[in-house]
Amino acid sequence: MKKDIYILGLETSCDETAAAIIKNGREIVSNVVASQIESHKRFGGVVPEIASRHHVEQITLVLEETLKQASMTFEDLNAIAVTKGPGLVGSLLIGVNTAKALAFAHQLPVIGVHHIAGHIYANRLIEEFTFPLLSLVVSGGHTELVLMKEHGKFEVIGETRDDAAGEAYDKVARTLGLPYPGGPHIDRLAHEGEATVDLPRAWLEEGSYDFSFSGLKSAVINTLHNAKQRGIEIQPENLAASFQQSVIEVLTVKTVKAAKEFGVKQVLLAGGVAANKGLRTSLEAAFSETEGVQLIIPPLSLCTDNAAMIGAAGTILYEKGIFEDLAMNGYPSLDIEQG
Numbered sequence: 001m002k003k004d005i006y007i008l009g010l011e012t013s014c015d016e017t018a019a020a021i022i023k024n025g026r027e028i029v030s031n032v033v034a035s036q037i038e039s040h041k042r043f044g045g046v047v048p049e050i051a052s053r054h055h056v057e058q059i060t061l062v063l064e065e066t067l068k069q070a071s072m073t074f075e076d077l078n079a080i081a082v083t084k085g086p087g088l089v090g091s092l093l094i095g096v097n098t099a100k101a102l103a104f105a106h107q108l109p110v111i112g113v114h115h116i117a118g119h120i121y122a123n124r125l126i127e128e129f130t131f132p133l134l135s136l137v138v139s140g141g142h143t144e145l146v147l148m149k150e151h152g153k154f155e156v157i158g159e160t161r162d163d164a165a166g167e168a169y170d171k172v173a174r175t176l177g178l179p180y181p182g183g184p185h186i187d188r189l190a191h192e193g194e195a196t197v198d199l200p201r202a203w204l205e206e207g208s209y210d211f212s213f214s215g216l217k218s219a220v221i222n223t224l225h226n227a228k229q230r231g232i233e234i235q236p237e238n239l240a241a242s243f244q245q246s247v248i249e250v251l252t253v254k255t256v257k258a259a260k261e262f263g264v265k266q267v268l269l270a271g272g273v274a275a276n277k278g279l280r281t282s283l284e285a286a287f288s289e290t291e292g293v294q295l296i297i298p299p300l301s302l303c304t305d306n307a308a309m310i311g312a313a314g315t316i317l318y319e320k321g322i323f324e325d326l327a328m329n330g331y332p333s334l335d336i337e338q339g
Ligand code: KG4
Pocket: 014, 138, 139, 140, 141, 142, 165, 166, 167, 169, 170, 181, 182, 183, 184, 187, 271, 272, 273, 274, 275, 276, 277, 303, 304, 305
């Protein structure tokens, strides 16, 4: 009988300090997230220096809580997996150095995980992967379609050429005077309004799976400014609904097209924007009509940054014997294809 594998995951790439213990890559034993959102809110976005300081303050507490909830000690673990990039370098370094120190002290192997690989593997905590599969990754820093034919190998078939979807949500929210992070607020507002404002959809060249959201973002900002100058009132909920409809339509149409072209068996949704109710509903409707494709959408708590996903992705590297040494660094713009 195969022995169980227990991996401790650590995540500090942005504004959540998180640790989790994952059994056999698929089962959450414990999962703790300390969010810093309240500290960054008044600045309208994440302040890197503040983020690093919070990570330093929180990491030990989060770690202790994670072991306590699992009723485990370091002796029960097989390895420590940590997000090594991409992300804010000061934030990444807190996780990376914690992982290295713990690995050294407890004689455990250390594994470096790509943050987006983590977001994708959050889905494996819900459902076993069937290849080939396509993942729509939509977060604050990324918007990409990632094709996978086997575990741990990622092929980016399309990505944003400018803003990430979450970034566009946050900027539009800011223009509407909504607090950071704006995504959930726009999502809520959009459900109260109607898509009455005509906004562009960036389809790009025929056959491209790339995205672009900066034109849409500018169109929203211009619409608001023009209306203000002319003294016309625009209902924020209608503008939010129109913006959300444009984002969702492009994401859904391109995902369905790619799923068909590459003949995938599963489509996974990943990243913070995967929490968007409109997007979830739109993908569910689209894939209920696409035969032979299983759509997987993680629960909200696994869509936003967490360490369970890092433990899940790290387990694959553990099984492949891909480890880091103590020279591991934080890599702010790490490429998922190179890993
Ligand atoms: O993956 P994530 O937690 O952090 C990054 O790795 O970027 O994603 C955060 C992003 C933010 O831009 C936030 O506004 C967005 O996810 N977000 C949403 C929703 N919930 C979070 N965007 C749209 N609708 C939501 N319900």
